[in-house]
Amino acid sequence: MTELWVKNACVIDPIRGINGEIIDIAIRDGRIVESVSDRAEVIDAQRCLTLPGGIDSHTHVCGTKVNFGRYMSPEDMRAGRTRRHGKMHVTSGYYVPTTFGNSYRYSAMGYTTLLEGAMAPLEARHTHEEFTATPHQDMMANTLFDGNWAVMDAVREKNIKKAAAVVGWTLNAVKGYGIKLTNPGGTEAWGWGEDLTSIHEMVPHFEVTPAEIISTMIRANELLRLPHSVHLHCNNLGKPGNYQTTLDTFELVPDLNPHRQTLYATHVQFHAYGGGTWRNICSKAEEITRSINSKPQIVMDMGQIMFCRTMTMTADGPMEFNLHCLHHNKWSNHDVELETGSGIIPVTYSKKSAVNCIMWAIGLELALLTKNPWQCLLETDNPNGAPFVKYPEVIGLLMSKRYRDEECATLHADTEKRTSLCALEREMDWHDIAVMTRAGQAKALGIINQGKGHLGIGAEADIAIYPIRTDTVDPAREYRKVVEGFQKTRYTIKRGRVVSRHGEIVVDGANATFWANAKIPEDLRVDNDPEFIRRFQEFYTVRMSNYPVQDLYLPRGRRVDTEAFT
Numbered sequence: 001m002t003e004l005w006v007k008n009a010c011v012i013d014p015i016r017g018i019n020g021e022i023i024d025i026a027i028r029d030g031r032i033v034e035s036v037s038d039r040a041e042v043i044d045a046q047r048c049l050t051l052p053g054g055i056d057s058h059t060h061v062c063g064t065k066v067n068f069g070r071y072m073s074p075e076d077m078r079a080g081r082t083r084r085h086g087k088m089h090v091t092s093g094y095y096v097p098t099t100f101g102n103s104y105r106y107s108a109m110g111y112t113t114l115l116e117g118a119m120a121p122l123e124a125r126h127t128h129e130e131f132t133a134t135p136h137q138d139m140m141a142n143t144l145f146d147g148n149w150a151v152m153d154a155v156r157e158k159n160i161k162k163a164a165a166v167v168g169w170t171l172n173a174v175k176g177y178g179i180k181l182t183n184p185g186g187t188e189a190w191g192w193g194e195d196l197t198s199i200h201e202m203v204p205h206f207e208v209t210p211a212e213i214i215s216t217m218i219r220a221n222e223l224l225r226l227p228h229s230v231h232l233h234c235n236n237l238g239k240p241g242n243y244q245t246t247l248d249t250f251e252l253v254p255d256l257n258p259h260r261q262t263l264y265a266t267h268v269q270f271h272a273y274g275g276g277t278w279r280n281i282c283s284k285a286e287e288i289t290r291s292i293n294s295k296p297q298i299v300m301d302m303g304q305i306m307f308c309r310t311m312t313m314t315a316d317g318p319m320e321f322n323l324h325c326l327h328h329n330k331w332s333n334h335d336v337e338l339e340t341g342s343g344i345i346p347v348t349y350s351k352k353s354a355v356n357c358i359m360w361a362i363g364l365e366l367a368l369l370t371k372n373p374w375q376c377l378l379e380t381d382n383p384n385g386a387p388f389v390k391y392p393e394v395i396g397l398l399m400s401k402r403y404r405d406e407e408c409a410t411l412h413a414d415t416e417k418r419t420s421l422c423a424l425e426r427e428m429d430w431h432d433i434a435v436m437t438r439a440g441q442a443k444a445l446g447i448i449n450q451g452k453g454h455l456g457i458g459a460e461a462d463i464a465i466y467p468i469r470t471d472t473v474d475p476a477r478e479y480r481k482v483v484e485g486f487q488k489t490r491y492t493i494k495r496g497r498v499v500s501r502h503g504e505i506v507v508d509g510a511n512a513t514f515w516a517n518a519k520i521p522e523d524l525r526v527d528n529d530p531e532f533i534r535r536f537q538e539f540y541t542v543r544m545s546n547y548p549v550q551d552l553y554l555p556r557g558r559r560v561d562t563e564a565f566t
């Protein structure tokens with residue numbers, strides 16, 4: 001039995017309605033309890049800001065495309081090097097660090113749970129190997145279904161139950177957590193040398209549209225009662241004028257679940273552009289947030305970009321080709337048979353580029369114009385918009401108009417003309433930030449009842465204690481203290497153990513991988529369907545019996561059971 005007692009903690013726990021109370025937290029065997037014995041180890045938080053462990057609901061840290069990013073940037077391996085030191089393994093890399101590098105830096109920032117944004121089912125084994133090698137954060141995999149042939153067949157047949165059965169079988173086979181749609185239908189079209197420019201255009205050879213894929217999958221997701229909603233990267237990412245596609249997509253979303261959103265729209269900054277060319281691109285954040293503010297069934301995340309060099313990586317193959325044509329930089333393109341694809345290219349976001357400055361402003365506008373912080377979560381689509389180590393700067397910008405103004409003064413002059421950022425007065429408070437970095441994520445991912453995102457009795461003891469005294473720091477003026485404070489916790493506690501102290505890693509890890517197991521009625525199971533099996537054997541280059549990920553790939557797997565439709 002191990003016991004820990006955190007005393008004098010200034011707790012903000014939005015899920016439990018606690019906002020800045022001085023509380024003691026008792027922990028036994030990894031969970032929060034009522035009280036501990038006098039033998040418990042004691043940590044005095046000294047009235048510092050104490051939050052549930054951070055949760056990143058959209059990041060790219062594990063799997064094949066992350067490793068392609070590493071192959072493509074040997075120069076990055078020379079950045080961010082740290083030596084082996086105590087319990088810490090060697091790390092390297094800045095925008096695509098090694099697995100240990102990612103985990104340690106998240107730990108130093110107080111993050112304890114991560115959702116990998118995109119896992120191709122066929123390449124799941126590699127993703128799980130890296131999940132297992134990640135020392136400290138609990139992991140989940142968003143599983144790609146945007147170009148899944150069996151799903152598109154079910155969509156064409158207007159058979160929601162069959163689409164749900166395919167998803168349920170696949171998630172169970174590859175130990176995935178939720179449904180990810182990346183440019184639905186578009187990457188498949190790209191595999192045939194074509195591209196889609198609207199959600200009502202047909203995917204070649206399948207006679208379905210992106211709109212039909214999205215609508216069917218939303219309903220299939222709810223039939224399966226999956227903990228998370230459909231997680232969507234909208235069509236037409238990164239194209240001037242794409243905000244209309246985003247608004248059209250939002251109009252498709254019914255309100256089907258009383259406990260959480262029905263659609264999670266990711267990195268919306270990349271989907272909020274007006275204008276028709278790169279010369280007249282402008283912000284449409286006001287239009288996008290007007291829609292979000294009227295639709296509680298949608299949650300989005302920011303997709304903030306920051307000025308730095310980084311690596312873009314996505315299952316959106318055609319988008320990366322467009323980006324390659326723009327930058328003429330090295331490019332990788334990949335097809336995952338019958339399922340999806342991907343593209344990877346390095347980019348540098350520069351203050352000299354009007355387009356980059358406008359993108360930067362749009363991300364902040366989205367957050368500041370969304371009335372309810374539970375509907376706009378903080379992330380950078382790591383590493384696409386910026387590596388996650390930039391989150392503290394994003395927090396500083398959201399909390400301080402002065403910081404934003406100082407930054408704006410250094411940007412391309414067009415930023416002020418083509419965005420409304422400079423006119424926005426709103427400054428987020430500590431509670432808003434707690435929602436946007438953990439509580440909102442826990443709710444959106446459906447993991448509150450797994451003991452995540454809050455500090456109630458029975459919760460997993462994932463806790464971040466930051467060196468910030470909210471009673472003495474004025475974030476609007478002293479934004480540098482805010483940025484510094486969020487860069488390194490005093491203590492990051494993972495399942496009741498201190499894993500990081502003042503940025504130093506002090507223990508080896510033992511993370512867990514969450515995956516969803518939807519129980520499908522016997523008569524609908526696709527592994528009993530001769531036609532599904534025949535097509536699988538005909539088109540895949542792997543045998544159906546070799547497809548499922550064996551249990552040994554998840555030594556610390558945590559199955560989340562759902563009782564699907566009957």
Ligand SMILES: [Zn+2]
Pocket residue numbers: 058059060117118267314381384
């Ligand atoms: Zn992403």
